[in-house]
Amino acid sequence: MEKAVITGMGVVSPIGNDLAELESNLFAGRHGIVPIDHFDTSDVAVRVHAPVTDLDPAAHFTGPQLRRLDGYSRFGLIAARQAVRDSGLLDSIDPYRLGVFMSNSGLGGVGTVLGESETMREQGPRRVSPALIPKWTANILAGLVAIEAGARGPAVSHTAACAASSVSVGEGLRAIRHGYADAVICGGGEASSHKLVMAGFQNLRALTASEDPDRASIPFDRERAGFVIGEGGAALVLESESRARSRGATIYAEVSGYGTTSDASHITAPAEDGEPIDRAIADALAEAGEKDETVYVNAHGTGTVKNDQVEAASIGRMFGDRALVSSTKSMTGHMLGAAGAAEAIAAVLSIRRGAAPPTAGTAEIDEDMKIDVVRGRARTAELSRAVSLSLGFGGHNVCLVVDRAEG
Structure with a gap:
């Protein structure tokens, strides 16, 4: 039975938009939590979030592409591109043996939905974008990555709330171990730092009301009071060990x-x-x-x-x-x-x-x-x-x- 090894990784996050930056900040203990400044917080208890910063979408996508992509797909696509480039596997793999398991919590393109709802309210249904549905759906990231990578194996999005992309990595392991794929691009994306989402989580008493970014996300602390919404994308390339070794790939670890x-x-x-x-x-x-x-x-x-x-x-x-x-x-x-x-x-x-x-x-x-x-x-x-x-x-x-x- 094949082992599944990691030959590529990519990330867009509140503490780094590539692997090196993430690692530096992660082990230095530098957080990416900041005050909310993109909507009025006077009528909600939430005061902080963890956004992706210093990322210019125009450096990664053309204007037409940007108009067809929700934020979560942008983050996930950039992370997947990094991971695939890092792995170097595309030149030698049968496209029908390459899978894509890229997921979302299930909220999908919530920013798109909110924006188009406002458009319909103000301008009517005829002004709603024809890209609404593909930008909205939670599965579209897997399809987008498959299109870019030319992957014709299984392309699946797992909906398991906050465990979604972990499921995708685990199912990638199983696909390789049981011979359904030689490599799988696994991961996920999220862009849900919106007032409606925060209001919903707040009313579930899940979000912190702390105004201090340094003491807002404090897991296991006796004063903990909820989580901070973050955003970003992350991807790993899982590959059969025999294939990775035969092509001399860098192997980061084994799942x-x-x-x-x-x-x-x-x-x-x-x-x-x-x-x-x-x-x-x-x-x-x-x-x-x-x-x-x-x-x-x-x-x-x-x-x-x-x-x-x-x-x-x-x-x-x-x-x-x-x-x-x-x-x-x-x-x-x-x-x-x-x-x-x-x-x-x-x-x-x-x-x-x-x-x-x-x-x-x-x-x-x-x-x-x-x-x-x-x-x-x-x-x-x-x-x-x-x-x-x-x-x-x-x-x-x-x-x-x-x-x-x-x-």
Whole structure:
């Protein structure tokens, strides 16, 4: 059975618009959270977000292309382009053996919908753009990446809320392991920093009302009060190990395990006992093979009271004192459908760097959390394995295991 290795990575995020910039800021503990300045916040409690900055869309797309792309597709496409270029695989692969699993949380082109709704209200239905539907749909990113890459294998978008792009990476592993593809471009994109979305999350009591960017996203902190909306895109190229080695590709790491379960409990809150999270972790570890050594865990770590409590308990049960834990959402905010892929990249970088990134802003850990949360600065450690956890509304639980590549 084939191993699935990572031969390319790309990212557009609040803390970096390429891999090098992301890595530099991630391990320095620099966050990308800033005050909201693109809409009036006088009637909402939300004051901060984590936007993509210093990215000129016109440098990546023509005018006609921009008019046909929602923000989430732009971010996802740029990240996928980076990953594909990094991998160097397009010149030698059968297009029918190349898949694309690029996902969105399910909100799709929400900015497009809001804009065209306003157009219809003010100017009537005839003025609504014919690009509305393709810009809106949550699956279109997979199609767009497939078109650009010439990929004629499976092109699928997984809708699993905030775990969506983690599912895409896991299903990419399965496609390669079971022989359905030789390589898969996996990841996601999100651009949901809009007032309507924030109002909805706020009324679910999921977003922080903090006005201090340095203390807004503080996962596992005793003063945590919700997450910060982020945006961006992230992509990884997964490839069969035999193919990658035969063409002399750079191999960043191996995706060795994938577990996914459902809480079957509540539409927004995690199951109180955390058992489905335990099972997702156990299934991923069983697939990857057990290792009795220090593991870096990139937690889902949203900064909501209940998520962090349940997740920390699960990490403690499954890893004991072997886990170094951090939440990179403390720096990127919650990138929703792009979060899982971005955090899988962070897991890869941690192994290669031999360090766990900090949970920026987090100070005092809630006293009932018996896990080792990395705070203040990155912590050097001998790491050959990292685990990335993603949880989503609807009860989706996903665990990815990433191992240092052999040889």
